Amino acid sequence: MSSLLLKFLVVVVVLFSVYQSTAATLRPGRDQTLIRKTCKKTRNYNQCVKSLKDDRRSYDATDAPELAKIAIEHALANANHLYKQTNALRKKTGYDDKTIRAMETCSKIYGEAIDSLMQATQAIGAKDYKSANLYTSEVIDAADTCSQEFRESARKMPFARRNGILNDLAVIALDLVAHL
Structure with missing residues (x-):
């Protein structure tokens, strides 16, 4: 009798697992339609799709504002990384005064x-899309200003690639917010 009960439990667990995986795939938002439809409104469709597809939360998003928040969070994670990186690099020795000043400016800009x-x-959560647009556009300005700071100092930017990624992510986020 215990082996019969054990077999029954195994069958129940297997059926439950199959049901859960099927339900997860059929759940609204699990396909990529919303991602593709929303990214068509951006300047860089392929990069937008890739960025959102890389984040599992995008598949559960039910509307464009949710995808815009995810895109903003990607830019936020990158800005946070740059902020920490510039602060760490500033503390290292071997940089000249112009490079250190440029890094200090960038650190301040990334903090902002x-x-x-x-x-x-927060503005998207409050459905204040005009403010969200303004705040997001400030990030594009930040990445540009930091690049300009290094060009003016005639120094190589040690985090140029990551700064470019911040700019790209901010452009995607801005494009998504602009269409809300």
Whole structure:
């Protein structure tokens, strides 16, 4: 009798697992239609789709504002990384005064970008898309200003690639927010 009960439990567990995986795939938002439809409104469709598809939350999103928040959070994570990186690099020796000043400026700018992106997320939550648009556009300005700071100092930017990624993510987020 115990082996019969054990077999029954195994069958129940297997059926439950199959049901759960099927339900997860059939759940609204699990396909990529919303991602593709929303990303068509951006300047860089392929990068938008890739960025959102890389985040599992995108598949559960039910509307464009949710996808815009996810895109903003990607930019926020990148800005946070840059902020920490510039602060760490500033403390290292071997940089000249112009490079250190450029890094200090960038650190300040990335800190402001973090604040702007957090405000943009809150604005989307409040359905204040005009403010969200403004806050998100400030991040594009931050990435551009930091690049300009290094060009003016005639120094190589040690985090140029990551700064470019921040700009790209901010453009995607701005494009998504602009269409809300």
